Amino acid sequence: MIIVDVETTGFDPNKHSIVSIGAIDLENPNNQFYIENQIWDGAEIFEEDPLLPGPGYVSSLSVNGFTKEQIKDKNKPTLKEAIGLFLKWTESCNIKLLAGHNPYFDMDFLRSSALIHGMAWKLSYRTIDLHTVVYLSHKKRGLNPQKLGSTECFNYVGLPEEPKPHNALKGAKMEAEAFYRLIYGKPLLEEFKNYQVPDYLSNLAQK
Secondary structure, eight states: OEEEEEEESSSSSTBBBBEEEEEEEEEETTTTEEEEEEOOTTOOOOOOOOTSSSSSSSSSSHOOOHHHHHHHTTTTHHHHHHHHHHHHTTTOSOOOOEEEHHHHHHHHHHHHHHHHOOOOOSOSSSSSEEHHHHHHHHHHHOOSSOOHHHHHHHHHHTOOOOOOSHHHHHHHHHHHHHHHHHHSSSOOSSGGGSSSOHHHHGGGGGG
């Protein structure tokens, strides 16, 4: 299973561009991918809109920490080159199923970018959403969560809030750690081993 996270300049792959891609092979977590790319010419950058509701509608660059100069840096790979390298990397993964937090968003950007540049999309169209797995874990314990954003999902598995800003590999690592704890009840990556796995998940490791 490939845990993937992309950082972008907005929400719409037809108007906005990927700026970085991070991914981890959950079955072989040392097999990781990260790349930053320049945005495509004419791509829009979503700025904070006070007329839109909720904290999710903030400037895209405030989330990923890039400056406008960095995402337009001609020394970085083009989006076509970045997508090509990512697709090549996925060939090293045995299970080519994408997963993450709201992974359809990531897949939509990746697939659209690949097709625009004439590349075949050979990965599964099905995805596994971290939110859904956390929700089902709550239900199994007889709980009815009222809110399950990324912070609540990470806190549920014993992890802190995702740092802001963050790059795509950091996002992929946190999501991979969360999935692994939900499935196996124990830590995955060395950098998260100081965060205790909750008892309701660690009991899974004893079965």
